[in-house]
Amino acid sequence: MKKNIIFLLVLTFFIIGLNAQVDSLIIQESDLGLCTYDGKIVTSSSSISGWTGPGFIDAESGIGVAISWEIFVQNEGDYLLTWRYAFGGTSTNLRDSKLLVDGNIAVDTVYFPYTGSWSAWREIEPVQVHLTEGDHKIRLVSVRTSGLANIDYIKIYGNSVTAYECTPQYTLSVESNDSVRGTVLYSPVQDLYDKGTVITLHASANPGYFFQSWLGEEPSSDSIFSFPIKCNVHAIARFLPNSILSKIDTTIIGYATVQDDNGTPFLMTGGAEGDTVQATTLTELKTYLGSSTPYVVKFSGKLIDSAEIAVKSDKTLLGVGEIAHLQGIELSVNQARNVIIRNIAISHVHPKDAVEINGGSRNIVIDHCEFFSDREHGTDYYDGLLDIKNQSSFITVSRCAFHDHYKTILISSGDEQYGDTVIRVTFHHNYFFNCESRLPSIRFGKAHIFNNYYKNCNTAVNTRMGACVRVEKNYFDNVNTAVMSEYSTVSGQVQMIDNYFGTSNYITEPVCELSVPYQYLNYVNQVENLPLIVPGQVLITGVGSYKQSQPYEFSIEQNYPNPFNPSTIICYSLPRRANVSIKVYNALGREVTTVLNEIQNEGIHQVEFRAGNLSSGTYFIVIKANNQSIAKKAVLVR
Numbered sequence: 001m002k003k004n005i006i007f008l009l010v011l012t013f014f015i016i017g018l019n020a021q022v023d024s025l026i027i028q029e030s031d032l033g034l035c036t037y038d039g040k041i042v043t044s045s046s047s048i049s050g051w052t053g054p055g056f057i058d059a060e061s062g063i064g065v066a067i068s069w070e071i072f073v074q075n076e077g078d079y080l081l082t083w084r085y086a087f088g089g090t091s092t093n094l095r096d097s098k099l100l101v102d103g104n105i106a107v108d109t110v111y112f113p114y115t116g117s118w119s120a121w122r123e124i125e126p127v128q129v130h131l132t133e134g135d136h137k138i139r140l141v142s143v144r145t146s147g148l149a150n151i152d153y154i155k156i157y158g159n160s161v162t163a164y165e166c167t168p169q170y171t172l173s174v175e176s177n178d179s180v181r182g183t184v185l186y187s188p189v190q191d192l193y194d195k196g197t198v199i200t201l202h203a204s205a206n207p208g209y210f211f212q213s214w215l216g217e218e219p220s221s222d223s224i225f226s227f228p229i230k231c232n233v234h235a236i237a238r239f240l241p242n243s244i245l246s247k248i249d250t251t252i253i254g255y256a257t258v259q260d261d262n263g264t265p266f267l268m269t270g271g272a273e274g275d276t277v278q279a280t281t282l283t284e285l286k287t288y289l290g291s292s293t294p295y296v297v298k299f300s301g302k303l304i305d306s307a308e309i310a311v312k313s314d315k316t317l318l319g320v321g322e323i324a325h326l327q328g329i330e331l332s333v334n335q336a337r338n339v340i341i342r343n344i345a346i347s348h349v350h351p352k353d354a355v356e357i358n359g360g361s362r363n364i365v366i367d368h369c370e371f372f373s374d375r376e377h378g379t380d381y382y383d384g385l386l387d388i389k390n391q392s393s394f395i396t397v398s399r400c401a402f403h404d405h406y407k408t409i410l411i412s413s414g415d416e417q418y419g420d421t422v423i424r425v426t427f428h429h430n431y432f433f434n435c436e437s438r439l440p441s442i443r444f445g446k447a448h449i450f451n452n453y454y455k456n457c458n459t460a461v462n463t464r465m466g467a468c469v470r471v472e473k474n475y476f477d478n479v480n481t482a483v484m485s486e487y488s489t490v491s492g493q494v495q496m497i498d499n500y501f502g503t504s505n506y507i508t509e510p511v512c513e514l515s516v517p518y519q520y521l522n523y524v525n526q527v528e529n530l531p532l533i534v535p536g537q538v539l540i541t542g543v544g545s546y547k548q549s550q551p552y553e554f555s556i557e558q559n560y561p562n563p564f565n566p567s568t569i570i571c572y573s574l575p576r577r578a579n580v581s582i583k584v585y586n587a588l589g590r591e592v593t594t595v596l597n598e599i600q601n602e603g604i605h606q607v608e609f610r611a612g613n614l615s616s617g618t619y620f621i622v623i624k625a626n627n628q629s630i631a632k633k634a635v636l637v638r
Contacts, residue, residue: 025161026153027069028053033163035068035137039148050119051152052084059148068139069154072164073131079158080126081138085149088118095149100139101129103192110140112149121152135164139192168195174235181209181239193229200226203237212238212267219259240267247272251561251569252340253520254396254426254448256365261424263517266363266394270316270340271296282329285309289317299324299344308332308352311339319343319369319539333392335359343539345370346385353384361392370401370539371408375434379406384438388425389413393445395425401538403433409440411447415465415488420444426516428523431538432457442467443488448516451525453534454479460504463492468512472497475530482506500527522562532573533557536604554578556623556630559609563635570595570621570632571606578625582607584634585620592619611636 027033029041030053042048043055059065073079087095091114099107106129115122142148169192176184185202193199203223205211214220215236218227244267252268259266274294279285280301286309288297294314300321306328311317313336325345330352333339339361346354346369354371357364371385385402386409388395402408412420423445432439433455440447443465450472454460459481463469465488472495476482482504485491493512525533532555556572570582582595595609609621616638622631 023157023159023161025071025156025163027071027156027163028153029057030054031163032165033069033071035070035166036169037067038065039067042150048086048118048150050086050121052121053153056086057148057151059142059151061145061147063142063145065142065147066139067148067151068137068166068169070135070137070164070166071156072135072162073133073158074160076130076132077158078128078130079156079161080128082123082126082155082157083112083140084121084123084152084155085112085115086118086121086152087112087115087149088120091116093146094144095142095146096144097140097142097148099127099129100137100141100191101131102137103139103190109143118150123155126157131158135167137167137169137192169193170195170229171232172199172229172235173233174201174237176203176237177215177239180206181241182206182211182237184235184237186235195230196228198226199229199233200224201235201237203239205239209239209241212240213259213264214238215259219264221265240269241273244269244272249340250565250567252365252367252396252398253518253523253561254398254428255394255424255516255518256363256396256426258394258517259363261517266338268340268363268365269314269338270294270365271314272316273314282307282309285317289315301325302327303329305329306350310334311336311341313337313339316340317342317344319345331355333357333361333364336361336364338363340365340367341369342367343369345372345539347372348374348382350382353387355386357386357388357392357395358390359392360390362394364392364395366395366397366400368399368537368539370403372402372404374404375406375436379436382406384408384410386410386440387413388423389417389420391419391422393422393424397425397427397430399429399534399537399539401431401433402435402439403431404435406436408432408435408438410438411440411445412443412465412467415443415490418444421466423447426450427452428520429525429534429537431455431534432460438462441487442469442492446470446514448472448514448520449474450520451523451527451530451534453477453530454482455531459484461494462486463494464488465490465492467492468495468514469493470495470497470514470516471499473499473524473527473530475500475527475534476502476504476506477531478502479504485510498527500530523560525557525560529555529557532604533571536571536573536606554625554628554630556621556632558632559621559634563637565611565637567608567610568634569606569608570623571604572623572630573604574600574602574625576602576626578602580605581624582609583622584609585622587618587620595621609634 039059095112174186182205203211211223217233271294276296279299288295290310296316298320302325304327308330311333373382388411421444427449430452435457437459439460441462447469452474455477457479461483483506493510559568581597584593619634
């Protein structure tokens, strides 16, 4: 009773002080002036009653939970603010908050006393604030882990107060991936930023490290970077040790190497910052790949099981030895970043996918791997060999074999997954054979599919739900339908560039244009050579029904990468057994090294040329076999 009398006295004195007729403004959940809220609006409840208007705000728990409003006052002066609220449960679970006006603390503590029930509503004693003429942002922020009370409305007492159209406001957090490696600064420093406020970030590397890029909603490779804020931003400065540069695989290209459509680089390191460990058992694989510590995990042998291995961020899984084969075992990459999976055969996984990339995972590479099952069990026995879904993006799948399977690769899991418009994926130099469909099937996102070899498949690329797919310089051999748009409510789109279709059916529209944000032209092979080149690059265990055909003539492909540093791959074919000599000459015609000199059997071969101490410049790779000689120009860039 005493508190109510004090409340009335305060309100009376405030009104007398204004010396004018006092208005009051109430802003409900559906009204102009309610801007943001951390929680949900409840409009019906079987356990809570007594609210006014359309509903009430059920705020989340936690410190920093907030609700914001925006108002306009015509006259400068003092104003009273109150809230109608309910606070049930436990009386000790306090719901105190602080009040911010235009980003500044106006009241350190606003008390919301226990009401005894979530259906017992009351207004708090008003708090007084001084407001200048114009619009103002009112923000109530929890200071207790229990969050805010349930809020029915805000009421403002004062002359000519009106609700105002909200100006979007956003939060900013800035940090380093490791404070030992470098420091970060930003300006201006505020709790909240109006939309369009220009933010400037500064990253400075400590000795022994270098700044690689900003990660987050506003990626950039500039250590000093400015941008107008347009969403909540969490910026992370990625610092890396100088020693990592010697461990980077320069043959990785595609979407995995960037962060956005502007081509902001992401350096794929996998687990190179951590220790290199050996794994031969399922337990060891689960332990190392599921750790939060970076690892290069070398795996050899064959494991047969029905299990799932979780792969966390900053990992390299590398198959070594004569065989590295997981049979019946799924690799699950979920909410992970910076993962490289290479030289692994995965087969006969039931009922799950062989590899699943999920939960917004980013910057993932799958390279020189083999995926297969069988087609004796029927269409629906096995799931996919590779699934990419739930906003996972910036992924490269290269030099892999996918064979003997029905529903091979699914990108985005349904016609309602509109968030998957962020998906970006590159497929290059993969070998698809004896597959029924989904090579890949993609909804919503964007895909660059180049220099792949398709053989003995029913359907290949299926673009759906507005996806944009650049199909470039691929070879389709005995494929019924090479490119299509089927089985979704909305068609996908294509950009067709210099493919060989043979007798395949294919669509050419609807048309889109995909400008890929990375360099790849030095890796592109001539379409007519793909049947020779691609099978020789991928991992084939021989378990499946595939039999590699032999080349008809002696040939050498352009080395890749080119330009290169420090190494490049030379791929060539022999129609019969021969003594093979590969030498490298400089621009003056002088021999600088011998890469190979031995007798080799017929077939497709590849060899690595490491430049060693050679200086930058143009070199000529000359291969001789069976009294024939072929030369290719290679460029070394230091």
